[in-house]
Amino acid sequence: MSIGNTISNTTAPAADAGLTIAGKTYRSRLLVGSGKYKDLDETRAATVASGAEIITVAIRRVNIGQDPNAPSLLDAVPPSEFTILPNTAGCYNAEDAIYTLQLARELLGGHKLVKLEVLGDEKSLFPNMPETLKAAERLVKDGFDVMVYCSDDPIQARMLEDLGVAAVMPLASLIGSGMGILNPWNLSLIIERAKVPVLVDAGVGTASDAAIAMELGCDGVLMNSAIAGAREPVRMARAMKLAVEAGREAFLAGRMPRRFMAHPSSPMAGRVA
């Protein structure tokens, strides 16, 4: 076979099919939070630079008496441009989380894709899994598509999946810690068995963390502090976009095996040595 034939037989790699959550497919596998930015301009600029289509928001009481015409978050990142994912940040029991999401659904005109997080502890912000499961069950029954922040316990993840959640989102490390993926083995266990999308949520600190998550086979990554807390958030948002894409491509390409002994890349035959 001539070299020309060999080259023309090479086929282009199939494009990534995209991330499908609750029946809708997104091009971007990077999801971002909207907190901790210095102002709404930075929030928008970083979000746009990240290429994210899904952005989480918190639901909070209005400050009575504050200027009602001050620009608001949804003016900067409007639902017409992004998929807004309301969260239950700050909820420590199932009742509060369910109530928060009922309000969110009304606020967003019936939109039912939501993020559930039920915290167990103020210092660690680790999820309270029994309350999370309780809330998830009620929310699914009430017609919500629930993406669930959870521990990296593969049994808890499977129990959530059995309840009919739209995605499981194990933490890589503590919220806002930037410590990266502390237990890739648990994450792999979850990914191996999951029939719903698995997204790393919490703990990503820099681009390589996001790439590693994708290389492990995650369907997506959700992050907030890693971008907002960087010295240059817009630049880091760009880095994260590239990292998630790179990690996904590497995963699809199928990495070389790790080996204990060296294997030379150049042939031995014909050396002048």
Place this chain on the structure above:
Amino acid sequence: MQIELNGAPHQLAAGCTTLAQLIAALDLAGKAVAVAVNREVVPSQRWDTHTLAERDRVDVVRAIGGG
């Protein structure tokens, strides 16, 4: 009439009896907010007809930045 609004006592002005009137009085008409009374969400289509009662606990919420 006194209600609890976003966790604090709130005296309703005379003639302010419905949720719609309360929202308007707070300058929030047409703004992106959701409302619940005694932990039950009241959709905006019902604000006009929902009458407030003494000691009702009203939550008015919006979306803000969060992770």
